[in-house]
Amino acid sequence: MGKSTVAGDVITMAEDRGWPVLPFRMDEVEADDRTAKAVGRRLGLPSSPATLIARVADGAPALLVVDQLDAASSYSGRIPDVFEAVDDMLEALTASPNIKVVLIARTVDVEKDPRLTSLAGQEGTVERFPLGLLDAEAVRTVLEAGGTSPQLEWCTDHHPARVTELVEPYWDADGPWRQRLLDWVCKWPSAFSADLIRRLIDRGDFDDGHAGPSGVGAGFWHVFEQLAEKEGASAICLLGAFLTRGFQRAVAAGHSDPFDSGHLPMTxxxxxxxxxxxxxxxxxxxxxxxxxxxxxxxxxxSHAAHAERGTPSPRWSWPPSPFNPDLDEVPVDVHDARTTQTLLTRALLHDTKRFAAELIRALEGPEGAARHAGAAWSVLAMQGRLIPCLPPEPDGLTPAARQGAAEMAATDPAHGAQLLRGMFRDGDAAVRRAAARSIRAVASMPPGVANDLIVSFLETVLRLYRQGDLATRAQCLDIIDDLYRVDARGLNAALSGER
Structure with missing residues (x-):
């Protein structure tokens, strides 16, 4: 259970009894506030917090709460000297036994700071309340009782999987549990509750932000915004479900475009x-x-409806229109980005024939675009997915594209060995360097693949050794020494013909 959460509950209990309560946090105090009065001034009070609460209580029960006391700890605090001000307050309150004081600090500071250790050990006047994690049964109790927001938030933050497991059986329940469940997923969505949220979407609880079949309703975009900050992948998956739900509802109502029909209102x-x-x-x-x-x-x-019934301009239609330009009209520089490379690669794997023309355009584009496109080409080559209109070998690529292909193949040398063997001998030094990075992974490759790759690599190294100047030959010998040190497979066989 969180310290501040418990402090909030204690304050609420005291206020319910009619006690005056004065809470403050030591992390709002500065290093030169070494007296109780200085702390009071820092907090905007006319005097010391202890003096003020005693005056207001006038002999009746009251509560002084000092949160974040570990800020003044000699073990981890940033203002350890300010503990003197806390001592001043406690000393002043010895004359006011009607005032209860709650000091809140981390366990490690209580145990490592001698001043806090001594204070906590004063039998008869001080009682210590260590806080631990809630067990599963305690979490269940909080949920069954409805839970205050701080309690439920703490449980979700610390036990998201367990809380989801406990609330999931109630996803189709009637009564207050339905609204309680929807409130929970809207306030604290997580990757653990994504499947549950998906079911609520499919049921219609997020339709248009109005009451769906469950009669409760919720705003999907609020859930998406919270989840996108910490679990982007889960947020996108749920967005797909939400959009698909809107499209299905539009089709059921006789519309082809969920945006025009209002089933997915967007600005x-x-x-x-x-x-x-x-x-x-x-x-x-x-x-x-x-x-x-x-x-x-x-x-x-949308395009089918436009063709059949002459509806307004179709959305995202083919063939291209002034509102939906062809990919050829998009600047090829868009491919000079890793995100675009990833999208293009996945699109090619999904439908190689459809997106091959765009790959060719990128391969022939500026250096940055060609390098990223070469990586996409390499993935197709390693998976045996190249089609006749695409270059069948690296020789058909520009130097920048070959470099990108070598970089990608080097990340998976077990599958990219065939490409790498040829790239070791490439006429472009940047391509050779990119391919050579694959040798770092030979220890984790299957023996046969590692042997073939090392032999091909050493053939290139030895060729450079024979043809190079003194500096190049020294570099080649350093490479061979490095391979010996890691006991690279196939090294002896590759050097057996050398003298």
């Missing part, structure tokens, strides 16, 4: 749109898997 340039773009860029794989199918479905349905 162009809205903060939500910006957040979607940023989250999609951070989770390109999930975007392709969960958002692209929705985009394709809406575009196809």
């Amino acid at each position: 162009v340039g809205s903060p939500a749109g910006t957040l979607v773009s940023e989250t999609a860029a951070a989770a390109p794989g999930e975007t392709l898997d969960h958002i692209l199918p929705f985009v394709i479905a809406v575009a196809e349905a």
